[in-house]
Amino acid sequence: MNIDTIENGYVIDHITSGNAIKIYRLLDLENIECQVALITNVKSKKTKTKDLLKIGKLIDIDLDKIAFIDPDVTVNVVKNNKIIKKQKLQLPEKLINVCKCNNPRCITSIERNLDQVFNLTDKDKKIYRCHYCETTLEKDKFLY
Amino acid sequence: MKKEKIRNLIDIKDFSVKEIDELIKVANDIITNREKYSHKCDGKILATLFFEPSTRTRLSFESAMLRLGGKVLGFSEAGSSSTAKGETLGDTIETVSGYADIIAMRHPKEGAPVVASKRASVPIINAGDGGHNHPTQTLTDLLTISREKKRLNNLTIGLCGDLKFGRTIHSIISAMSRYDNIKFILISPDELKLPDYTITEVLEKNNIEYVETNNLEEYMSDLDILYMTRVQKERFFNEADYLRLKDYYILDRKKLDNAKKDLCIMHPLPRVSEINPDVDDDPRAKYFTQAHNGVYIRMALILKLLEVK
Numbered sequence: 001m002n003i004d005t006i007e008n009g010y011v012i013d014h015i016t017s018g019n020a021i022k023i024y025r026l027l028d029l030e031n032i033e034c035q036v037a038l039i040t041n042v043k044s045k046k047t048k049t050k051d052l053l054k055i056g057k058l059i060d061i062d063l064d065k066i067a068f069i070d071p072d073v074t075v076n077v078v079k080n081n082k083i084i085k086k087q088k089l090q091l092p093e094k095l096i097n098v099c100k101c102n103n104p105r106c107i108t109s110i111e112r113n114l115d116q117v118f119n120l121t122d123k124d125k126k127i128y129r130c131h132y133c134e135t136t137l138e139k140d141k142f143l144y
Numbered sequence: 145m146k147k148e149k150i151r152n153l154i155d156i157k158d159f160s161v162k163e164i165d166e167l168i169k170v171a172n173d174i175i176t177n178r179e180k181y182s183h184k185c186d187g188k189i190l191a192t193l194f195f196e197p198s199t200r201t202r203l204s205f206e207s208a209m210l211r212l213g214g215k216v217l218g219f220s221e222a223g224s225s226s227t228a229k230g231e232t233l234g235d236t237i238e239t240v241s242g243y244a245d246i247i248a249m250r251h252p253k254e255g256a257p258v259v260a261s262k263r264a265s266v267p268i269i270n271a272g273d274g275g276h277n278h279p280t281q282t283l284t285d286l287l288t289i290s291r292e293k294k295r296l297n298n299l300t301i302g303l304c305g306d307l308k309f310g311r312t313i314h315s316i317i318s319a320m321s322r323y324d325n326i327k328f329i330l331i332s333p334d335e336l337k338l339p340d341y342t343i344t345e346v347l348e349k350n351n352i353e354y355v356e357t358n359n360l361e362e363y364m365s366d367l368d369i370l371y372m373t374r375v376q377k378e379r380f381f382n383e384a385d386y387l388r389l390k391d392y393y394i395l396d397r398k399k400l401d402n403a404k405k406d407l408c409i410m411h412p413l414p415r416v417s418e419i420n421p422d423v424d425d426d427p428r429a430k431y432f433t434q435a436h437n438g439v440y441i442r443m444a445l446i447l448k449l450l451e452v453k
Contacts, residue, residue: 105274107253112232114259121345132255133276136341 020051170444185214191244192218208442267449275309282315304331305373396420
């Protein structure tokens with residue numbers, strides 16, 4: 001399979017298999033006006049398989065969103081056909097408007113104009129809790 | 145505009161153990177020298193914003209402020225507030241901040257006091273937010289335990305009933321976990337067990353000993369405190385589940401046969417059927433004393449948050 005190299009944009013590498021589609025959706029890449037390549041199950045020496053995302057434009061991307069889904073990825077920034085930066089990510093301490101609280105009793109379910117905020121409360125177990133009601137974020141059920 | 149350094153009480157952990165000890169000390173002083181405090185809040189107004197019905201908590205806040213010489217305004221259900229017209233909580237709070245010096249708020253939605261505290265320019269007291277927290281009930285409980293047992297450490301505490309949705313339970317576990325040598329006996333049906341996160345992040349994290357059981361009598365003889373709770377209808381989405389679980393535990397005189405002579409039986413009230421009235425005459429029943437203590441600790445809290453000396 002041949003995918004064109006990109007002149008300017010991002011190559012998000014070392015994505016755990018299955019996570020590229022989640023990053024694609026969370027970054028809302030279906031609504032940007034440039035080429036995007038989503039490649040799954042690419043052969044990898046380290047992990048046998050991995051996913052890859054190529055974005056053909058230097059758009060503003062929210063690294064916290066990517067790190068939330070998969071903190072082990074590498075974000076390569078490409079300018080004039082050259083990788084000018086290899087960015088490693090860290091699990092964000094705070095998620096703002098990345099996920100919605102799915103507790104129906106949470107104030108965020110009714111209050112308008114309220115940021116959806118989650119705090120990292122356990123780094124080792126990667127547990128986030130709603131800033132308001134402290135409900136644990138179920139990563140596979142996020143709504144954005 | 146929001147003032148700097150406003151103290152609120154949203155979660156019991158907002159106060160240090162030292163601050164709680166000071167509140168208990170003031171509450172004890174109020175109990176013995178009530179007259180001394182009767183004009184401490186002259187000219188001050190407490191707003192009681194109850195978006196969810198409550199009798200005991202609202203009246204105890206109102207009584208507390210009136211006994212301090214202050215005045216009270218507010219509403220007792222969301223239907224009589226602007227919420228019914230679609231106003232956001234934030235807007236209501238920002239408005240009421242101009243009408244009162246301190247706000248006590250109960251809200252059915254969890255985390256509502258956090259939103260309120262961001263918009264308020266006066267202190268916010270969480271008077272209960274859904275199944276989440278109820279810190280002034282916990283202060284009441286701590287005052288009661290301290291007065292009845294003369295200590296807040298070295299206690300075996302049985303918590304019985306709805307440990308899943310019971311906000312008083314979550315708050316008291318969080319508060320008591322900061323004292324030495326506390327052991328919890330968690331008595332509940334499987335469906336209403338303490339949430340996993342309270343077990344891992346509060347009990348296990350603080351190396352607090354605990355036992356889970358669904359048998360009320362099994363550990364009765366070990367208990368220094370037995371804290372009964374009501375299975376709350378309003379926390380269930382399915383009425384059939386409520387009806388199945390509401391009478392799971394009923395404490396009566398017979399079940400107390402093996403209990404210690406100085407056991408302290410507590411309940412945040414109102415009770416439905418979980419404590420038989422035949423227990424009321426037992427000297428170990430302290431739940432009405434507990435309800436009365438709620439006024440004194442709220443008086444101490446209002447004084448602290450308003451920085452009245």
